[in-house]
Amino acid sequence: MTKTYRLGIDAGGTFTDFILSDTKGDLRIFKTLSTPKDPTQAVKNGLALITAETGLSAEEIVSNADLCINGTTVGLNALITHTGAKTGLIATQGHTDSIEIRLGHKEDGHRYDPNYPPATMLVPRHLRHGIRERVLSDGSVRTPLNEDDVRAACLKFRQAGVESVAVSFVWSVLHPEHEIRAAGIVREELPGIHLTVGSQLYPQVREYTRTSTAVVNAYLAPILQRYVAAIDAYFQDLGARRPVRYFQSNGGLAPGNVVTEQSVYAINSGPASAPQAALDVARPWAEKNIITCDMGGTSFDITLTRNGKANINKNIDFLRYRIGIPMIQVETLGAGGGSIGWIDDMGLLQMGPHSAGSEPGPACYGRGGERPTTTDAHLVLGYLNPGGLVGGRLPLDVQKARAAIKTHLADPLGISVERAAYGMFTIVNVNMVNAIRRVSVERGYDPRDFVLMGAGGATGAHITALAREMGISKVLVSKLASGLCAYGQIISDVKYNHMAPAPLRLHGAEAAKTLNDLFTSLEARGREDLSADGFSEGEISVSRTLDMRYVGQVHECTVEIGAFDVTLSTLEDIKAAFHARHKELYTYDEPHNAVEVVNVESTVTGHLTKPEHMHVAPGKSAARALKDHRDMVFNADGVAQNTPVYDGGALGAGDTLHGPAVIEEVTTTIVVEPGWTVTLHETGTYLIEADTAPGVSRRQAALAVA
Template identity: 75%
Template structure:
């Protein structure tokens, strides 16, 4: 009975989610509170909870699992709270301050704000050591490496108890020998320290980005190294037959050795699995253009897939640090169930980004919180079950919610508590819609062409209101929505990125050969790495991307292409792809202008087996799941109406619920505003359609 289970673990800021899948398509979700001080404790607690509910002991589960996957916020939390390792930087003399100069301006959105403070430096000035060496943009050596400078830096670092060292020299990607020699000296003098070499971690042209990426990686390496060692040891003690896989920000799985060495790839690993889950849900309907929104207790994360590919961003400022390596583009804002409502200096109602978190939590939790939050507003509007959340294990106090909204918002604004609650609901939704526009409209996509996919425990109450605001008329809500990222992990593939710098105009047979040969080398390395991880060639797939620009442009844009042999004639295909992408992003192209390539990259994936799909029995009609009615408010008048409430666990495949209504699942609540219709399909997904589109939907979508 080997390989009976697959386990996905997603550690979030408030909850850690566990998804347990078995061979027969049984999928179950479990939640436990995250333990940020001791991340492995939440895993132990979760496995104990699974044993309590299923009778399967941790040893039986892990020793019979084909895969245990961990998506972790350990790196993310260390970056947010600035609790990484003490890090030193060895840079080309005169370039020690590139991470502080930051290309000469603040991040987008704050460029002209004189009061916006500078970012906290991960490497303080006294731990940034310049060494004499210089490589020119041609790749030739102008000044040889001064090895004594490197030794002096090591002695300085030892005196200050530095635990991790980043090495990043100017133009090192064209001539890595100096960085490699410096690393050898550091290893010799500081044997216990972790080393990050810029030209190996991020072999791309752009000195500031490469140095900043190397520094972030070095800052996180000791912490993530300790974490994966602890998790690996714990699972080995339980009899794991397969190594634990870790989820990366690029949307793929990796072995612990890779994550420990390149933790910068695991920073945003939690929400990065959402696109994979979304595509899996959409598969039955042939849907490939999906926006996923995930609202938890603290934050709201948005991801987008177009044509079956997730939006990948690279060279971005993440938490104020420039990171070059490719990450699934996740737009995050402080809008969760715990977001606090307040009145600004203009007398206007605002929501967040401050959050009540899980301690003390929203006022209605009755744990001492007295600030009005999103959850309190949803309770006053009638959307949440006053009997409590998580199957009644978390009771809610309506009176405390009303009191908090009255005291802080309704009374000062001179409006009713109901109107204030609907105002809070509307403002939170508007904040979320603005963020959705950032991943869609601002990247050349029209949200009305997409389906909205609901993830996270708190999203269901807002999902139809968000769709209405965006002009989207179709929504997917899985029964597993509140643990969708953990589910995304157990159906993901292994994925590694390989990069090289190539600065050349897209002209001539020489450039074509150079591009072709370099891509082939990168992909051969990918094949070798995946073969070592037991993947046959038939399970390996490749996606290429090139950073290109018009000659004379300052910034390049990334163009994704399928692999093909590049000869001189094929350069025209690359140019055409670039003109097309440039037009999508900036509304114009210049087909007559010469094009140059700056960097190239291959993403190499190894396909994993998928567990069987969840199936649910046919329903007896929605009336069989009716629990009764509740007073709910659906517009700014603040007037409540009697609204039907259904129990999700009693609905079966084919059952249809007409809005206005609420469907109460164990770990989420789905609010259907007037005009929406929900149908549960046999794979446990609610398909929500806006009234006037139901007829077309039924014609166009017969589930596979």
Template identity: 80%
Template sequence: MRTQYRLGIDAGGTFTDFILADKKGSTQIFKVLSTPTEPTKAIKNGLALITEETGLTAQEVVSNSDLCINGTTVGLNALITHTGAKTGLIATKGHEDSIEIRLGHKEDGYRYDPDYPPATMLVPRHLRKGVSERVISDGSVKTPINEEDVREACRYFIAEGVESVAISFVWSVLHPDHENRAAEIVREMMPDVRLTVGNQLYPQVREYTRTSTAIVNAYLAPILQRYVEAIDAYFRELGSQHPVRYFQSNGGLALGKVVSDQSVYAINSGPASAPQAALDVAEPWGDKNIITCDMGGTSFDITLTKDGQANVNKNIDFLRYRIGIPMIQVETLGAGGGSIGWIDSMGLMQMGPQSAGSEPGPACYGQGGENPTTTDANLVLGYLNADGLVGGRLPLDVDKARAAIKANLADPLGISIEKAAYGMFTIVNNNMVNAIRRVSVERGYDPRDFVLMGAGGATGAHITALAREMGISKVLISKLASGLCAYGQIISDVKYNYMAPAPIRLEGGAAAKKLDDLFTSLEARGRVDLAGDGFAEDRISIRRSLDMRYVGQVHECTVEIDPFEVTEATIEDIKAAFHARHKELYTYDEPHNAVEIVNVESTIAGHVDKPDRMTIAAGTGAHETLKGTRPMVFSADGIAQDTPVYDGSAMGAGDTLHGPAVIEEVTTTIVVEPGWTVSLHDTGVYVVTADAAAEQGQSVQHKELAEV
């Protein structure tokens, strides 16, 4: 049932974004600097800003919201900086080192690099304790569990001050009794410790992936628990009538208790909401092939949606740690507004991945930063208004930006400040283009078949340059672009994943019944959990997936299917779906080979009411919103030209302008390069399209590249 407001909060590395929607269709965006060392402080600052601009107190907003949703980087930051909890591992004796042995090789891209260092272990060797027990591959017990080994491990963990424990035994997914008994002993001896049990968190075949996932979860659980408790308590003080929801890496919402227990799902929660937001923004044009680019102050995140479905990854190496649970595929690189420009040992200019973040931030922030950043370059090029970002709340110092670029780049390279700034702009764009290619071209997609969606506060300054390089002729940028992930949160559903091992060969009625019973059991659990969450049956939907392979293959691929009764007849439909997916991924299939299932998963979603879409009144012409002109650089020669600047907040539906131009919104700046036209739609979305001559130039460029 809708109340007055819905609040979405997305905590990024530099800015924390707030989206406030009301039942009348009004949607507003607010931004404050993030406070990485004290995350709740940024939320308090954001609510204070909402009060200042709307007159609504924090209590009025929170107590009258049907949902308050939080996407957080707390878990991600702890994993990046290795500041998680002191964690111990209880494993089958002889398998304590599986997380270091991994799968016998380094991550993809580095396996043949002898100088690539090993990953930092989240559990040091002395905190990995082996237990005498063994289950074999048919689920039978070869060696009963030695409970004294578990007790000895607990005594050692207590002496070492361990905060969190992960338990992962070999083949525990087929016979979980040993893991469950070990968990009982840990709870008896260490009642205050956070506990992660492998077969409960990630009940899937593959020991290394399951163990690594359990360790990452245990490592983050105390951090997320403290964060969730602080946020929940703060919102209760403000009179919240509903529990805070937290955004997960699987693209759905969950309660704080779920996030505390399954912290691994919160690692990449911020950018995971981008695909949902992008589909909603693009709905009026029917666009379902979308590449979303989110450039903030610290990082650049890319997600891809094909035919309305976001790419979901499982069993990936994330920040060098294998994680099995499903996550929205997000390609991330250090290319944000705070990315630092520097000169390498070869005398070449580079951008990032080092970032000035929000503390001290770019040199132009005037907070002590001395390194030249992307934001400094954009200011020197004339793209940004020196009066400041975020509606003037963050004034920018042009002299400090110029001084940082001059001292660190222009003078050492013997070029002008403007040429150095344009070089910075070009290099960071090339870095982002390469990342876009990784999620598109390298996965068999032609980016020219996609719409480019702008998200994040810094993307607007680069979006037409990125589209030009990729040969993309249509760009969409919402007025809410700088908080698009926060907007994605308030329109997303509650989502839970239920998994089970399923070593089944797809042949005969017995196999069909076993598979059908397994899915039915998983989905019954999901329905019960969502019913307890307040969802009626008609608000629940189900998606199924199976990890499948040809008999004899080492690796499997994931196949998605609709929920239906599994019978001998429909088994053939599942096989056909597998053959098609295998051919799509590997260019061939083997329809006469036997097929087997390894794991199954049901994704259960509880659908929430969506806020009304933003609407914009008709405009009277873009010329009416012209604020003036300022010198801007659009070429490598560093020569500036007077360029019109428009007030985005005054533009109305139908207002159209041609590049070169800049549109200044309160929380973002859109640079329209020469050769592009932009028109504001009545849903508050800028539609940017390549002019015919520019589009023809892109086609020639791509033809030449193809010939090369």
């Protein structure tokens, strides 16, 4: 009987991760260096690696796969490096500069800095064209659409070589006819051009957010279309039975045509799958409050789930661009294994945000990198196997790591190489802890109420240090940790978000009927999409949110409600949910004040069958897995202590170790500091617990080094 496979691919800045599962619960992880100049090459290299290790050809895997899923950084990289498509904007006359005015907003930390540079505009001013038309806030037309203006804009776009166009008019969500007609003219005048219509992509109140979201989508669409076309063609040549699914920033899967049309949803597609994976890994312990830390070669990504649900952000500034669509909240920090250490003008040691990436990589990779990185520090501290990473396929050079740290950090600071390396390690930890606080403390959550989940190839070296700093006493690290996001992809579902404006007060039967009809209409669209994807009614679920505020407020907050009929009586339940959420966010509520809705959203999910968990055979003795001892540094004094090193592949379920110790898996290394105990669970997850309640101790170490 032929096996059925499921393949998850997560392309990161340094490594591309592959998770391959079959119907019997056999899950395997593979890793290859990313190829930023041609992301499809990393996919080909990874499949070749799988063939070499399993004997299964790429054709055999793909043709027998029920799903092949891809999480990609192509869109993110284009936005970071400003290498997206040449884009034009058609907007209401007088509003073409809204994306530059940005509501007068400056990012936190720079509000009073006159020297802080403005954001780079994705659409330069000469490619923004104002159109004579105007719709009022009640949806009535004050000025009809001037079609000659649209044609004139198209002529200029053609002359300028524009690849993609965004159309966004004022109050188009209440009267979309002007945008729809303008889009029709663009298609007539510029056949084959990529086109984003604001009221269709993001049908929500707020002109600046809608316009900015449309511009970002238009900027990325041609890039994603070329990438999707290349990936789809490659997998079709391998005999794929179903189209490749792509992971979206909202935490769900979508086919390539959806990702191409709604490219803005693919920006954070990689780390957005972490919450789903974390919940699955933590299920044996019934843990639903989880902070997931994913440290790869380039960045450190943090996500948070509370009561089994991931934080969702809407209407946020991402890389300085306002994006309205719902996205899994991912706090990203320039702190990865490739983060470069340097000394600032005040003579203080700093880490990142610049990264050596995969080309040339850390100094210890021997690929031409000369600057000291976090990975070099790990090697000098004794945490990493000098024999190499990824099962020895990536050899490491200790002497080059020491030389880089000595030349650029230790000698200028007048300290030993070991102290400098531990200083690098500690400062990276402090930076990461600050980022963890942004998704927890700053949102009203106490991190001590959460489990810390390790993900990414480099997190294992920091995980107990981070937990100690945050006061967290329970840590989980899966054997699949370095590919946790790829694992999250293969256990995720297909998801569509449908939105609509709904400016009304929550009062009376008419308001209830309006909301109920709106939700019903949105969900019918979602069910139709999923039905076309082959889902039956029993495999579909719905969740609903409302953007609400007190009458007179400027900003609204998002409130999740049940998928019940909205009636006069359930309106009171909705208002109660809003009061509770408002109090949770802002510490107060106003039950006496009138409440109004601004926008509504329905999330329609098609549920897929999930692969079986990994299964680890019972252990006989942890001592059987002891493979070596290495000198390792666990304190700012730089003094090493002889520490046991264990082969993770030789450990069995129930085996227990006490820190200090290091566990070497093929694609990650777990550092268990003194004062922690680790036990391997039968599902292939390491449970690491503090022997005593952790306290804040690393801050002093960081100050001592500085």
